Each structure stands twice: as structure tokens, then as C-alpha cells.
Amino acid sequence: MAKSISPRAVLGLLLALALLALPPVALSLGEPFYIGLASRMLVFALAAMSLDLILGYGGLVCFGHAAFLGVGAYVVGILGHHAAEQTLLFGILPGTTSGWVTWPLAMLCAGFMAFLIGLVSVRTQGLYFIMITLAFAQMAYFFFVTLKGYGGDDGLSLGQRSTFSDLVSLRDKSTFYYVTLTMAVLVGGGLIKVTRSRFGMVLRGIKENERRMLHIGIPTFRYKVAAFTLAGAVAGLAGALLANQANFVSPAMMHWTRSGELIVMVILGGMGSLLGPAAGAVVFLTLEEVLSAYTEHWQIILGPLLILVVYFARQGLYGMLPRRRADR
Amino acid sequence: MGIFLFAEQVLNGLQLGTMLFLMASGLTLVFGIMNLVNLAHGSFYMMGAYFAATLFKLTGSLVLAAAGAFVGVLVLGMALEIAILHSFYRRDHLDQVLATFGMILFFNELVRMVWGPQAYFLALPEALNGSVELIPGAPYPIYRLIIIVAGLTVALGLYLLISRSRIGMLIRAGASNRTMIEALGVNIRVLFTVVFGLGAALAGLAGTMAGPLLAVQVGMGDSVLITTLVVIVIGGIGSVRGAFLASLLVGLSDTFGRMLLPASLAEMTIYILMAVILYRRPQGLFPAHG
Structure with a gap:
């Protein structure tokens, strides 16, 4: 929820205060449950924003985004599993629970998978x-279902959350919430920067008229694959966060209905606005x-x-606030 | 691999293929003619199976149950088309995917409320429960043969309907130029409703026939829907001929994949097949429009 760059300074400030104040308020009300729920919302906000980059800006309707989420989660889960069992992955790599290693690796793996999938799929229309x-x-889903060594269908419990040397302990709900918030703001803000850069403009151009972009000399294929890879990597990070939030990974995370839900979040919030889909995720989980x-x-x-939403509110929540945000 | 086992697997593949064709023909027709992506097609399959299971319990007759389920899903499909889906024909595919995704959620939950979460199992009557020896020494279940014959009959019927009848001519004309055929005085709205209902009813028939082979349960339409989507994408979306060949191709490769490959690869066979085919031919094997 990258409200920090919103031109609506007052609204942004209020939102920022609310987000920062949430854990202490929830604790004082004796409702720590809401901290976990809010962390989950932030994770899905991040995932929805990554999908919006390719769906809303690039016009690539990806119906398999949950797979990247799942791969990111499994990187954390599998390495944690080997760390707990004191065994080696592929017979050579030791497991680890260090977030310094697993989180970037989750992004790398999901991003690389998105790169390969992108190479094949962006050729189609x-x-x-x-x-x-x-x-x-579906291939990724069935791959993890049949991976009996890591729980198969039943999934894998995380022995402990990711560690960051002695810097922070994610065991504490509030700390985890703030780490997730920081991640969502940093990466979400980064995504907004990307969409306003030349890269983002090209992406929008491709959505509007790919042939035209091609004819003014832009290698649209490479741009689409790059955007797809970036979106996959960010979804992988969201997956790593989700694994930590739930203390559990399972193939159900990448079930096709989950991919459908991610699209719903983006549409609900208003695609092509990044902040809209983030709000869409919050609204969806609240619903x-x-x-x-x-x-x-x-x-x-x-x-x-x-x-009804698809029929009547095509622009999503973001589209319902035209005047308040008209100066974007 | 022995010749008997091979023949049996070929028949199993054909049986799965013809069943998939019952699903795929309706889905691909609706896409080709009305330009509608209908994810709720799997729900028609599920509703067909539940209608048949309930009617079978009430009447004890498999024929009555199958006929009742066919009519039931036909009416349900036409009602949905008139009430909701026809207004989505001119919307973009993303809207259609989302709206019909909403329908899947609705129908799955509806079935859970009405019939409960537990699975039903349909028992076959004695007459259909036996097997015959097509090749001496290799018995094959009668019921699976009936499915193959029924599937091939429907395929032939659809071929005759679409390429030999007057209605088929109108359907084809409507697919290539909707405005023109409306201007010629054909009531395209009614035609579309009928085509949609027919496609739904064929999916319901597939569900009915699957009942005795698989468990009748909530969400049974979802997995078959995805396999069906793979079929129509391989065949070329909108092409009934492509759907027919792709159904058999997917049925056979899935069956042999399960027999020959390790478990983790077997589940993925058809998806790998689809990825390879789309990589070579981004429009599928038989592109319907140009």
C-alpha cells in the first residue's frame, strides 16, 4: 500500500497513520487476531499489485499468477524443512531459515519461472x-501435489518463521506486520515508479496497440517477457511472506481458483492503478x-x-473516486 | 506391453476423449459463435450429474434419469443465457471470465447446500455392469463402450446439424457475420439461446455419464472444465472439428501418460502437450477464424 507517494497528502497521511497504528490499537482492544488478518491483507495487496503490472498495464490476463505465489512460498518452506531436519537439498545444499537467503531466493525462483513461462506464453494472444x-x-500445482517428500497434497508446516540475524524476530505478530508493511510499501512504491518510467509507458502502449509499438521499433516481446518476469518475482516475494504469515505452505496456495481470486482483487480495485488492486485485495479479504x-x-x-461488480462497476473501486484522484 | 493391454488403454483413451468432446463441443461452439468464454460450463457438467443421481434415486431408471438431467440442464442453460450471459456477449474476455467464475462459486456452494458435501456414488444396473470380449480373451466393460458409442453418435449428430441442416447454416452464418444475418430477418437472439442451451445440455450429459464412473461431488466440474479448456485451446477455439480431434488426442495422451510415466509427470502430460502445441501454433491446430 504505497500511499506515501499519493498526491492526496492528507488522505495519504491518514492512511499511513492508520496502518502504523493498527497493531497497538488491535492489541489494546484485545483483538490480536486483526494483526494477522491485516498482514495477510498486505501480502495479498502486494500480490495483486504485481498482477496489475502485467494485467492492468500490459494487458496480459494471467490466469496462473498464484503459481508464482506458491513457488515463492515453497522456497521458504522447503529450505526451512531441510534446516529443521538437518538434511541436504538435492544432496548438496543445506537448508536455512535465514530470510536474507530465502526471501531473495523466492523472488529469484519465481522470477525465473515467470521468465520461462513468459517466453512461451506471451507469443499467444x-x-x-x-x-x-x-x-x-496447473502444471506447477500438480508438481507440488506429487512432491511427496514435502507433504504432497497435505502441504508442509514451517517449523519457524524466517530469521533475519538478530535484527528482528518475526515470531512477534506486530513485528511481522511492520516488516510486511515495509515490504509492501517499498516494493509497491517501486512498482509505481516502474509504471511511470519509460518501461511502464511502453507497457501501456503495448496494451493499447501492440502492432504500432512494434512498428515504431520497440521490441514488444522483450518488454512483455520482462514485465512478466518482474511480476512473477514480486509475487514470489508475496509468497515468501504468505508462507511466514500462515506458517504453512501447500499446493492449495496455487490452486486455479486462487489465481481467479487474484484477478478478482485487481478488477475489484480497478486495474491499471496499482493502488486500486491493493485496495481490492483488502476489500476482497474483508468480504x-x-x-x-x-x-x-x-x-x-x-x-x-x-x-454484479463485473456488470456494473467495470472501473472498480478506484474508478469510483474520479474527482478525488483526478489530478493523477 | 501386451497387445491386449494396449487395446484396452486405447479404448480407455477413446472413452475419455469422447466424454471430453461432449464438454468441448458446447464450449467451443459458444465461443466460436457468441464469442463468449464460459467457465461455468463445468457447472453444467456437475448439475447434470446431480440431476441424474437424484432422478435415478427417485425413479430407478437410468434412461429416465439421463433424459431428465439432459432436459434439466438444457432449461438451466437457457435460463442463465437469457437472464445473465447474453449481456456479456459484447464484453471483453476478462469480464466474461470473471462473471462466469462468479457462477462457478455460486453453483458449487448451491450444490453443497442442497445435496450436502458428501460424495454420491451411482450404481450401474446389472445389464450394463458386465463386459464384452471385443477381442477374444480381452473383456472390456460394456458401460465404457456405451460412452464411446454415445460420444461418437453426438459427434456425428453435431456434424450433420452444423454442416448439413438449415439451423446449422444459420449458426455458421451468425458466427461469421452477426449483423448481416440479423438484417436478413433471422432472430439471432433465440438462435443463440438455443445453441447455448444445447451446449449446456451436452455438458450435462457428460456429467450424467461420468456419474457411475467417478464420484458425484461438489467441484467435480472444475477439473473437467480445465481439461476441456486444454482441449479447445489445442483444437483451435471455435472449431468443432478441432475440438473433436483434440479431445481424442488429449484422451489418449492422458491415458497413456498415466500408464507409462511416473506420477509427477503423468498429471502434467496434457498441459505439456498444450504448451508444446501452442508454442508451435499459437492459434491451436485448427484456427476457426483465419
Whole structure:
């Protein structure tokens, strides 16, 4: 939630204060549960922003984004597993719980996977692109389902959260929340910078008219693959955070419905605005929380609600505030 | 591998393939003609299976159950088309994906509320439970043969309907130029509703037939939906002929993949197949439009 760069200084300041004050307020109200929920929201906000980079700006409707989230989470999970068992990965690499190693590695692995998938899939257009990214995500899903050494279908529990030397301890809920907040603000702010750079302009141009971009001499294929890779890497970081938040990784994280939910968050918030999808993630998880407290069959409400949103509110939440944010 | 085992696996592959074709034909027709991506197609499959299971319990007749489920899903499909989906024909694919994704959530939850979370198992009547020896010494279940025959019959019927009948001519004309055929005085709205309903009913039929082979349970439509999407993408979206060949290709490669490859690769066979084909031919094997 990179409100720090919002031109709406007052609104941004209020939001920043609210975000900073959340853990102590929740603790004083005796509701520490909300700190965990808020961390989860921030993680998904980050994931939704990474998807928005390719979906909203590049026009690449990726229906397999949860796979990158899952790979990032599994990097943390698998290395943690080997650290706990004192065994070697591939027979040579020792496990570790150090976040200095696992978090960048999560980004690297997810980014590299996105690079490979991007090489194949951005050649296709429209519905074919939607389906091929879905197919790759399914491959990743089944790969981890059949990985019996790491729990298969049942997933893998994290013995402990990632460590950062003696700098911070993520065991504490509030600390974890602030670390997640910092990550979301830094990386989210970075993504906003990217979209305003030449790279971001080219990406938007490709969405508007790819042929034209090609004819003015821009290698659109490379730009699309680069954006896809970057989005995958950021989703990988979100995955590493998610593994820590849940203390658990499982193939369910990359189930295709999760990819669908990520798209819903982006659309709900308003694609092509980065801050919108971040808000979309918060709203989506709030809806899930509120509806599921009301009835166990909350999806019967969510489904039709989704149809209504798509039908009536095409611009998402962000589009509902045109005047307040018109000067962007 | 013995010749008997090989023949049996070929038949299993064909059986899976024809079943997939029942799903894929409707999905690809709806895309090719109305330009609609319908993720809720798997829900029709699930509803077909539940309708059939319930009717079978009430009447004890498999034929009545199958017929009732077919009509039930036909009506459900047409109702959904009239109420919601027809207004999404001119929206972009992303909107369609999201709206029909919402429908999946709705139907899965609806089934869980009405029928409960536990799985149903349909028992076959005695007459269908046996096996026949196509090749002497190699018995094969009658029921699976019936599925193959039914699937091939539907394929032939669709071929005749689309390329030999007047309705088929209108459908093809509507697919290539909607405005023109409307100007010629054809009520395209009704035609679209009928095509959509028919596609849904075929998915329901596939669900009905899958009932005795697999468990009837919540979410059973989701996995088959994804396999079906793989089929129509390989075949070229919008092409019924492509869907037919791709169904058999996917059915056979999935069956043989499961027999020959280690478990982790076997689940991925069809996705690898799709990735390779799309890499070589980004529009699938039989691109429908140009």
C-alpha cells in the first residue's frame, strides 16, 4: 500500500497513520487476531499489485499468477524443512531459515519461472494467453501435489518463521506486520515508479496497440517477457511472506481458483492503478471475513456479487473516486 | 506391453476423449459463435450429474434419469443465457471470465447446500455392469463402450446439424457475420439461446455419464472444465472439428501418460502437450477464424 507517494497528502497521511497504528490499537482492544488478518491483507495487496503490472498495464490476463505465489512460498518452506531436519537439498545444499537467503531466493525462483513461462506464453494472444498461463499454473500445482517428500497434497508446516540475524524476530505478530508493511510499501512504491518510467509507458502502449509499438521499433516481446518476469518475482516475494504469515505452505496456495481470486482483487480495485488492486485485495479479504462469519455458505453470496461488480462497476473501486484522484 | 493391454488403454483413451468432446463441443461452439468464454460450463457438467443421481434415486431408471438431467440442464442453460450471459456477449474476455467464475462459486456452494458435501456414488444396473470380449480373451466393460458409442453418435449428430441442416447454416452464418444475418430477418437472439442451451445440455450429459464412473461431488466440474479448456485451446477455439480431434488426442495422451510415466509427470502430460502445441501454433491446430 504505497500511499506515501499519493498526491492526496492528507488522505495519504491518514492512511499511513492508520496502518502504523493498527497493531497497538488491535492489541489494546484485545483483538490480536486483526494483526494477522491485516498482514495477510498486505501480502495479498502486494500480490495483486504485481498482477496489475502485467494485467492492468500490459494487458496480459494471467490466469496462473498464484503459481508464482506458491513457488515463492515453497522456497521458504522447503529450505526451512531441510534446516529443521538437518538434511541436504538435492544432496548438496543445506537448508536455512535465514530470510536474507530465502526471501531473495523466492523472488529469484519465481522470477525465473515467470521468465520461462513468459517466453512461451506471451507469443499467444487473448484467450490463448489466459489458457496457457492457466495450464502452466496447473502444471506447477500438480508438481507440488506429487512432491511427496514435502507433504504432497497435505502441504508442509514451517517449523519457524524466517530469521533475519538478530535484527528482528518475526515470531512477534506486530513485528511481522511492520516488516510486511515495509515490504509492501517499498516494493509497491517501486512498482509505481516502474509504471511511470519509460518501461511502464511502453507497457501501456503495448496494451493499447501492440502492432504500432512494434512498428515504431520497440521490441514488444522483450518488454512483455520482462514485465512478466518482474511480476512473477514480486509475487514470489508475496509468497515468501504468505508462507511466514500462515506458517504453512501447500499446493492449495496455487490452486486455479486462487489465481481467479487474484484477478478478482485487481478488477475489484480497478486495474491499471496499482493502488486500486491493493485496495481490492483488502476489500476482497474483508468480504471473505465478514461473509464467512455470517454464513458458512458465503460463496453463494460472493459469486453473484462478483457478477454484479463485473456488470456494473467495470472501473472498480478506484474508478469510483474520479474527482478525488483526478489530478493523477 | 501386451497387445491386449494396449487395446484396452486405447479404448480407455477413446472413452475419455469422447466424454471430453461432449464438454468441448458446447464450449467451443459458444465461443466460436457468441464469442463468449464460459467457465461455468463445468457447472453444467456437475448439475447434470446431480440431476441424474437424484432422478435415478427417485425413479430407478437410468434412461429416465439421463433424459431428465439432459432436459434439466438444457432449461438451466437457457435460463442463465437469457437472464445473465447474453449481456456479456459484447464484453471483453476478462469480464466474461470473471462473471462466469462468479457462477462457478455460486453453483458449487448451491450444490453443497442442497445435496450436502458428501460424495454420491451411482450404481450401474446389472445389464450394463458386465463386459464384452471385443477381442477374444480381452473383456472390456460394456458401460465404457456405451460412452464411446454415445460420444461418437453426438459427434456425428453435431456434424450433420452444423454442416448439413438449415439451423446449422444459420449458426455458421451468425458466427461469421452477426449483423448481416440479423438484417436478413433471422432472430439471432433465440438462435443463440438455443445453441447455448444445447451446449449446456451436452455438458450435462457428460456429467450424467461420468456419474457411475467417478464420484458425484461438489467441484467435480472444475477439473473437467480445465481439461476441456486444454482441449479447445489445442483444437483451435471455435472449431468443432478441432475440438473433436483434440479431445481424442488429449484422451489418449492422458491415458497413456498415466500408464507409462511416473506420477509427477503423468498429471502434467496434457498441459505439456498444450504448451508444446501452442508454442508451435499459437492459434491451436485448427484456427476457426483465419
